[in-house]
Amino acid sequence: MTTTETFQQHVLPTYGRFPLVAVRGEGCRLWDDAGRSFLDFCGGIAVCSLGHCHPRLVAALREQAGTLIHVSNLYQIPQQAELAREINEQHVRLPGKIFFSNSGAEANDGLIKAARRFGHRRAQADGAPRFEVITFQQSFHGRTLGAMAATGQAKIQEGFDPLLPGFRYLPFNDPAALVGAVRAETAAVLLEPVQGEGGVNIATPEFLRAVAALCKAHDLLLFFDEVQTGFGRCGQAMAWRAIAPEIEPDGISWAKGMGGGVPIGAFWLSDRAIDAAGTPLASLLGPGSHGSTYGGNPLVCAASLAVLQEIRERDLAANARHQESRIRATIAAWQLPVITAVRGLGLLLGIGLDPARIPTPAGKTPALVVVHRLLEQGLLVPAAGPNTIRLLPPLNVTDAEIDEALALLHAVLATF
Numbered sequence: 001m002t003t004t005e006t007f008q009q010h011v012l013p014t015y016g017r018f019p020l021v022a023v024r025g026e027g028c029r030l031w032d033d034a035g036r037s038f039l040d041f042c043g044g045i046a047v048c049s050l051g052h053c054h055p056r057l058v059a060a061l062r063e064q065a066g067t068l069i070h071v072s073n074l075y076q077i078p079q080q081a082e083l084a085r086e087i088n089e090q091h092v093r094l095p096g097k098i099f100f101s102n103s104g105a106e107a108n109d110g111l112i113k114a115a116r117r118f119g120h121r122r123a124q125a126d127g128a129p130r131f132e133v134i135t136f137q138q139s140f141h142g143r144t145l146g147a148m149a150a151t152g153q154a155k156i157q158e159g160f161d162p163l164l165p166g167f168r169y170l171p172f173n174d175p176a177a178l179v180g181a182v183r184a185e186t187a188a189v190l191l192e193p194v195q196g197e198g199g200v201n202i203a204t205p206e207f208l209r210a211v212a213a214l215c216k217a218h219d220l221l222l223f224f225d226e227v228q229t230g231f232g233r234c235g236q237a238m239a240w241r242a243i244a245p246e247i248e249p250d251g252i253s254w255a256k257g258m259g260g261g262v263p264i265g266a267f268w269l270s271d272r273a274i275d276a277a278g279t280p281l282a283s284l285l286g287p288g289s290h291g292s293t294y295g296g297n298p299l300v301c302a303a304s305l306a307v308l309q310e311i312r313e314r315d316l317a318a319n320a321r322h323q324e325s326r327i328r329a330t331i332a333a334w335q336l337p338v339i340t341a342v343r344g345l346g347l348l349l350g351i352g353l354d355p356a357r358i359p360t361p362a363g364k365t366p367a368l369v370v371v372h373r374l375l376e377q378g379l380l381v382p383a384a385g386p387n388t389i390r391l392l393p394p395l396n397v398t399d400a401e402i403d404e405a406l407a408l409l410h411a412v413l414a415t416f
Ligand SMILES: *Cc1c(COP(=O)(O)O)cnc(C)c1O
Pocket: 102, 103, 104, 105, 106, 108, 140, 141, 142, 143, 192, 196, 197, 225, 226, 227, 228, 255, 256, 265
């Protein structure tokens, strides 16, 4: 039986999978079972921030795997403590505390639970708890019951109602829509500084500032979903700092690139006081309030620590900015009519495509047609929505690798 046949027989068909059978990776390159090599600008969807099998990550995994793989959160875990310190002191640089999960959706669920706790502590005038979290249209926050309800896309929620109540979706990047949007039961606002899955849309500085002002005015928590954008991907340690650096969020969620390929996510809560008594926000999730058996185990924390130290010590965020400007300059010089826009920040870039120029068979979007053609040419990229493809190379991608990918991209896009 081929891998594809075994899949069909034994694995739930939740993904539309390409026929590529991936067997080995090194840096920017991925090999299939027939020995063909691909330039990987999908990177496990913004996960492989150091590329495949980076020696520092592999060494950290080997070392930790031979020492201690897992121990319960009933005990002290030095790698977890060190990782939390690295994130707080070097990447967030605001006082707060971290909970480790195994994915981005779980991290967002943690933020949603924090909003509920906050809404009990800082209740409505009549004593009823606040609970509502405002999110935005075209957002993506994950697939669990909580994160799915937070996601402002009907297609993600289709057939799964009744959804977890307590979410309302406002238009993204529309400061006017924020006016009068807060209700008595509203407790928090959650948003991606750059929407990833929703088509690569950057929040404008005006919009982020209007959201932050709204939160201050109405005693709401401000949460950033940095699951795709965090840790150098957008050219700064955190994406919001590339947009409106003075903002101090109350909560942040991460996953994807923070582990470089090991399953790890996390959420952060600020230490700021939420009342006159000086109660820190981060203290609302005390012993027994939340947990995860695997979350933050020695193996994944040792791996993530190696990844985040490599990103910081080599200033890979600066490389993300450098490569972004090279990519933008090259694509602008092509003047290809099929390209409608280049959106995004750092190495989270979306290339908007003109659907009128791309013949699409039934059931396929223009973006998927292009993704297939690029795969045939040896370049792997994911789509983002129906008319956008994404470039998500590793943060340590070289000039030569970018140039090679752009040449393949040009060869395909010039045919439309
Ligand atoms: C991918 C993603 C998630 C979900 O992460 P999982 O690890 O798949 O649960 C949440 N938010 C954003 C912004 C994402 O890009």
